[in-house]
Amino acid sequence: MSHPISPVCVYCGSSVGRGEAFADAARALGRAMGERGLDLVYGGGRAGLMGCVADAVLEGGGHVTGIITRQLVDMETAHTGLPDLRVVDTMHQRKMAMVERARAFIALPGGVGTLDELFEVLAWAQLGLHNRPIGVLNTGGFYDTLLRFVGEMKDHGFLRIDPARTIAVAADPGTLLDEMARRAG
Numbered sequence: 001m002s003h004p005i006s007p008v009c010v011y012c013g014s015s016v017g018r019g020e021a022f023a024d025a026a027r028a029l030g031r032a033m034g035e036r037g038l039d040l041v042y043g044g045g046r047a048g049l050m051g052c053v054a055d056a057v058l059e060g061g062g063h064v065t066g067i068i069t070r071q072l073v074d075m076e077t078a079h080t081g082l083p084d085l086r087v088v089d090t091m092h093q094r095k096m097a098m099v100e101r102a103r104a105f106i107a108l109p110g111g112v113g114t115l116d117e118l119f120e121v122l123a124w125a126q127l128g129l130h131n132r133p134i135g136v137l138n139t140g141g142f143y144d145t146l147l148r149f150v151g152e153m154k155d156h157g158f159l160r161i162d163p164a165r166t167i168a169v170a171a172d173p174g175t176l177l178d179e180m181a182r183r184a185g
Helices: 021-035 048-059 070-074 091-101 112-126 144-155 173-184
Strands: 008-011 039-041 064-069 084-088 104-107 135-136 167-170
Touching: 008 091, 008 112, 021 048, 021 173, 039 048, 039 091, 048 064, 048 135, 048 173, 064 070, 070 084, 091 112, 104 173, 112 135, 112 144, 135 173, 144 167, 167 173
Parallel strands: 008 039, 008 104, 039 064, 064 084, 104 135, 135 167
Antiparallel strands: none
């Protein structure tokens, strides 16, 4: 029987950020996914946190599907060691293909692309287009300010969903995955 949140779509940076904490957390998430038999769908890159989480899932025996644009393949950023690398034409197609395959979504630290992807699945949850678990791996409090702001959106009447019930938040990857599985069950 398949796991209720597999595959997990992970959104994260194509950079590792400053220091080792973010890369360590991405690898820990990949290992925790492997331990739980969870497969990964992600943006198909080899660099940064994307590469860290993909490599850790692969090392743990999990299946990884990367979805990347032709432009990024041409820039030589694709993870060529993936068993399943799908190439699409546009970023919109890339995001849609990831969402269509995923049973859950996790945002690790990243930049505006990561925020774009996280807010898109939050907006779709608010519109009732999906009810799949959404999680934030809050490494070193990276998302504290953003989560407070999302709470303020709710407080000011601009968000119809309860962020605390919609977004699972944890600093520990195993705790986050277990909470998301509980919410999916």
